[in-house]
Amino acid sequence: MNLKTTLTTPGWHRTLLLRRALAATLLIVAGFLFAGSLISTDPRVVVFSRDIPAGTEITDQDLELRRIPADLVPDQVIRIPEEALGRITASSVTAGEWVTAPRFVGTELVSSLTDDIDPAAASTDPFNMVPLKLADPSIIPLLLPGDTISVISQNPDTGLPATIASGGKVVLVGDTAGADPATVLIALPQTDAAAVAAAALNSPLAVVLTGDRTG
Structure with missing residues (x-):
């Protein structure tokens, strides 16, 4: 046929x-x-393979490699999955997002959170991260990574508020495995971080939201 x-x-x-x-x-x-x-010739970069909440430890099930046009690849993108394994997400992420160093708790995140501070007014101390247990944890859901806060205590003699440190940056909001739900991770200059940690041993602490979001 x-x-x-x-x-x-x-x-x-x-x-x-x-x-x-x-x-x-x-x-x-x-x-x-x-x-x-x-x-x-497009480079392969690491992206998140699924939605992940803040405070999650990254495993190989959370990552995949994807080719991205070279002109779209952001700074600090991670190209090798092993470099992200075991790190803790600082905020929730969605599937398909590029994996960059500032997405995780660490020095890169602190640098990205503090790069808007006026160098003339900034302390010469390096920034440290300090977990802060709040007397009133109900404020924690209102905080976002990158928020600027002041740490407040109460003067034991006068009962009036006393500022322990100002200009701190919220690093991590949300529970990590085994973490106290009343705790928030903040970044402060080294001297202020030590003062906050010492104050937390003797008195309840609170934070006041300052910066752009209060305007």
Whole structure:
């Protein structure tokens, strides 16, 4: 049976030929796509493979490699999954987001949170992170990573509020495994961080939200 007869004859012969033609076309397209992926020069970067809440320790199930056009790759992007394993997310992330160092609790995050501080007014102390257990944990859901806060206590002699440190940055809001839900992680200059840690041993502490979000 020739091609003309097959195409003009109803029945399974024509259906079979059309299916074969479609399959061949799909194979050719797939071949071109595969070949294109092999010769692609776009870099591969690490992205989050699923939604992840704040305070989560990253495992290999949370990551995947994806090719991204070179002009879209952000600074501090992670290109090797092993560099992200075991790190703690500082805020919730969504599937498909690029994995960058400031997304995790660490020095890169502290640097990104404090880079808006006026160098003329900033302390020469390096910033340290300090966990702060709040006397009133109900404020914690209102805080966001990057918020500027002051740490307040009460003067035991006068009963008036006393500022222990100001200009702190919220690093982590939300529970980590085994963490006290009343605790928030903040970044402060080293001297202020030590003062806050010492004050926490003897008196209840609170935070006051300052900075841009209060305006």
